[in-house]
Amino acid sequence: MDAGLDKVDAIFEKETAIIDGVDISGPWNRMFKERVIWEYTPELIDKVADLPGGESFAWCYQCAKCIPVCPVDMVGNYGPRKLYRMAQTGTDLHKSEELWLCTTCANCLRVCKKVVDMVQIMPAVREQAVLDGNVPEELQKAFEDTAKFGNPLGQGQRKRAAWTKKSDVPVPIMKKHGQPVDVLWYVGSYPSYHPRGIDAALAAARIFNALGIDFGILGPEEKDDGDTQRLAGESGLFEMLAEHNIAMFNKYEWNTLVVTGPHELNAFKKEYPKLGFDRSALHYTQFLVQHLDQLKPMLKHEIKATVTFHDPCYLGRHHGEYDAPRELLRAIPGLELVEMGRCRENGYCCGGGGGGMWLDSFTQNHTTMRLSERRVLEAVAYGAEILAVCCPFEVSRFEDAAKSTGNDQLKVLDILELLDQSMRG
């Protein structure tokens, strides 16, 4: 990767230069000296840009604005400019391990004047890599489990609603419920199966019940939304899951679709419509904020703590929602909300997006620390006692990171859990 523009050693000018009979003597005749540019491999840039979705890769003009905002670069050596340069100097992105590091967080896209879009480029190239059989082992396992069981955790499809047995309030399952609901709550895989995700799901069920919301869940008829698998290169798996979920959404009568996770929000709002799903969705923070007047008086118990909020990439940058989660947190009495330096539009990524959730060991070989660890250190530096989140990928990621960085005192809680605590004491 060292063939750089700085390789041009001396500017060399002929006193007279006559090319094809034209006298081009003058300061600019240096243009005709062979330079290092002839060593470039534009075909490897084209290989990416020729893919549907990969086009913008070729637009990069190497300004490097993307590098300081790339969360992976902060713990390693990464970013669109560097990937372009690598391709230019001989790296085939299709076969390179670098292909799997981007979390599709979209922070580079925010600052790129040339609209080089990793959120499109990465899945396009990864799809080819998957078809060629180049998938990191950990990721392959997540794909296989999702294909077999409908969730990347490898748990039984029939057990998807097992968490509701722990609920002290009713959680109607559409198939048995047998009547229309106002809110169809798409729970998601991690809140259905992961122990810490279940805590958030139970909290949500209590909040919905307290607000008197007429809601239902799909339970065993719900499958993973598949969007993160799509971004990791498995578009066929995504389509299979989407077709299933769309059929289930259309099977029942409901008014509003509410999701626990930002990745599901992205799936249902941006990707499922391409497959014929024509209804919108709300993240739970957006939905609850609509009920804030009703919710506020219920938040009786103080939570005396300094809390910071981690903007999920797929709620913030991808869907422009920064305020709803903050309004909910501010409604909790006693709670002091502090902002981290990297917040809102410039929010740091937890490392879970774009398949990162299932590539932790793989990524470790390319970074000095996990993105989640970097983020936890930032939260601690801002004096937070609680790191509040609202994406089901994050609770387990940040809890692990708090432990591994020796910050066990930092609590990681979903906003749902905080609201529930404030309601119940």
Added chain:
Amino acid sequence: MNIVVAIKHIPSLADELEVNDEGTNLDYDMVDFVLNEFDEQAIEQAVLVKEASGGAVTVVGVDVIEELDGVLHTALAKGADKAVKIVGDLEPGIDSHTHARWLADAIKEMDADIILTGVQAADDLDGQIGPMLAAHLDMPYLGVVTGVEVAHRVATLYKEYAGGMMGKYAVSLPLVVGVQAATKPPRYAPISKIRQIAKTAVIEEIEVDDDGPGAAVMLRKMSPPVSTGHANMLPGDAEAVAEKIIAIIKERGLL
């Protein structure tokens, strides 16, 4: 070379297993079925042999709950050339004797040079399909194999023994191999490829009659194990826990 893989569709252990109301077997309505994971290894090994030495791979299985197509499409996406399913008016819980007889009858028509099958399956753990196939087909059998190579009609088979010993066998074709693990981890079949294949692939069907249990053994009663002991969780931080562990070890005279 005709490479045949005999596979088995079995209840998924990711599900909570429940016993039926009669207490005679699993409640098969309450479980999903998956491909036996040793058969997954057998398919991979078969495709590796084909890639190294040429030939065609045929995958054959009994379609117990009429959901075997997905498994067969996946095998085709991974490199198998032909898929065959044994169908009929079947109920789950078919014993391995019957399974082996049906598979052997089907394989007899395939002019097989080498037959690979998972060394055992999680549903009965009896590891009988391979040996019984070999008996029906009058071929030699070697099980718990972790690597297969074929050249000049001789199969070189690797088998791991306890204590880090490795056995290497040379067996003339035809033969039946019980695969413990393929030389490489099973490859990934992209779903788009599987779906593409599902649209065009023709799965050959062989009809059988379920004429009752094939072995003298019949399952009379099944129940979840009764827990006899329980684990003691030691509360406290690492140091406190360590002290308690030492105290317990001393108390029981284990040192």
